[in-house]
Amino acid sequence: MADAAPRRIPDATVARLPVYLRSLVEMAEANTSTVSSERLADLAGVNAAQVRKDLSYLGSYGTRGVGYDVEFLLFQIRRELGLTQDWPVAIVGIGNLGHALANYRGFSTRGFHIVALFDADPAKVGEKLAGLTVRPLTDLPLVAASDGIAMGIIATPAASAQEVADVLVEAGVTSILNFAPAVLTVPASVSMRKVDLSIELQILSFYQQRRSGEVAGSVAAVDDEMSA
Amino acid sequence: MADAAPRRIPDATVARLPVYLRSLVEMAEANTSTVSSERLADLAGVNAAQVRKDLSYLGSYGTRGVGYDVEFLLFQIRRELGLTQDWPVAIVGIGNLGHALANYRGFSTRGFHIVALFDADPAKVGEKLAGLTVRPLTDLPLVAASDGIAMGIIATPAASAQEVADVLVEAGVTSILNFAPAVLTVPASVSMRKVDLSIELQILSFYQQRRSGEVAGSVAAVDDEMSA
């Protein structure tokens, strides 16, 4: 037996790997061959010890006294994140946001290919967009199977989101990114992440109000704790 | 008096308050007058003890043996989050995403009013959208001052994001929501949150790959944590 360490990568580390990846891509494009944890931390906006600890979960890929080889690390992170393959992605809900997501360049440049668009509204079906034709939601099971869709993006109104999630799960999609402002329930075997645009503004509102409401006299130190 | 209490609300709690708020709005619309921590936890997708602890940071607003009054709690959370006032918001970068955000109904229904759109590209300036006309980025300082803009949304490409952030900060905007895939630096007195669409997919990719590669036997539950 030799399959090495039983490395369990913390969720928090997983969430930062894409950020390191982005910085490393930039460095590679600038033909930088080596990077220290200090420099990478700087680019990623985190602490250097954090970078070292995070990377140590992947393996001992650095060289003491030198740093990390950019290309090598790039490959290792890509491999760890499962980005050495392309993922076919479906978007459900072709409203404002669905349109923007379908046209978003950032997905394809990072290995995520939008291969199908769905909407339950017959008025939207047939529309051509980003090189694809919007299909009826009822086609999803068939298309998911034939195109091997593993990831789905929900961009519908809140009211239909759970229903769509159910359809996705039923069709075998095991990763879901939810933009609808609703709490969705999926089996534990399915990963789900959510992005709620108005919640982000509401959180900002809290800190904004706290700042504005602060009377000059009281409490000197305004140490603001917001991560970046 | 009786207000007092040096309550410091944890960031994690602040991030959940909007979720509770959403559930409470739904309950109010359904004319439910009281809610238990158990029920609210269910709707918000969290643990009941979590709900109670979170709400306890706002004050003792529940009644033992009964639960929380929906309308009262609704008001308290709104007040805490600073949502009893409307916030004027500016969007910078009117591409795909900027368009979608400008038209997004979810903002206005929650007290965030998009009052100005900016783009550095002269070709975009003058375009009419969501009842507004896209203005040159150079107008931002003036408009920010006259319209009292406190919140800015960055929806530009990564390359111009830092520059835009600087302009926003210089114009006195103290809350920024960044959609550009870049790490931005702002003074500690400014709150910034980021939403990176492709990072979300990359995180999903990690768990997806882990699952696919997994030989039947172990289980891995995935939950999301706080974004930053």
Place this chain on the structure above:
DNA sequence: GTTTGTGAACCACTTCACAGCC
């Protein structure tokens, strides 16, 4: 000298469990 890799200390958040109040 430089920089990694990592135990240990620290800190924040979550969950438990139960006393206190209705």
Place this chain on the structure above:
DNA sequence: GGCTGTGAAGTGGTTCACAAAC
């Protein structure tokens, strides 16, 4: 009996600080 509010215990994540490796 039911449900909140909260100390205390538990968990996960971050930062420190330094020995090991170059």
